[in-house]
Amino acid sequence: MRLVGSVRRIVAMLSVLAATVVVARAEDVNDYPTSARAEYVYGCMKANGETRQAIEQCSCSVDVIASIIPYDRYVTAETVLSMSQVQGNLGAQFRNSEQAANALNDHALNDLRRAQAEAEVRCF
Numbered sequence: 001m002r003l004v005g006s007v008r009r010i011v012a013m014l015s016v017l018a019a020t021v022v023v024a025r026a027e028d029v030n031d032y033p034t035s036a037r038a039e040y041v042y043g044c045m046k047a048n049g050e051t052r053q054a055i056e057q058c059s060c061s062v063d064v065i066a067s068i069i070p071y072d073r074y075v076t077a078e079t080v081l082s083m084s085q086v087q088g089n090l091g092a093q094f095r096n097s098e099q100a101a102n103a104l105n106d107h108a109l110n111d112l113r114r115a116q117a118e119a120e121v122r123c124f
Contacts, residue, residue, distance in 0.1 A: 030066070031066075032066045032074070033071070036071065036074075036075075037059075037062050037066070040058070040061075040062040040065075041058040041059055041062060044057075044061060044062070057124050060119070060122065061116075061119040061122075062119075064115065064118055064123060065116065065119050068111070068114070069111045069112060069115050074108075076108040076109075077108040077111065077112035080100075080106065080108075081109070084100065
């Protein structure tokens with residue numbers, strides 16, 4: 001009887017542990033906030049047409065990107081891309097700085113470009 005009770009407790013603890021691991025993995029895979037995904041889909045739809053098909057393709061695209069690169073690297077790369085497109089004095093200062101040169105050659109930016117290419121192949 002004691003053995004059966006001990007086994008049941010161990011099984012219960014292992015079940016809780018397994019559930020915790022599954023939740024942790026889901027959070028790791030889905031580290032993009034909903035607002036970031038929605039913003040991506042909105043911009044993608046503006047560029048690809050505002051159709052039901054575009055919603056599906058753009059949603060697929062952000063999911064592929066999120067599966068390839070973590071959100072913090074996505075933010076870094078998107079920030080660099082956005083700043084490099086700013087017009088005027090601020091944009092020129094960014095593009096002409098040593099930090100910009102380093103940022104434009106950063107692995108995060110290259111990772112984003114590869115993820116976008118993969119998303120293009122899978123979703124469009």
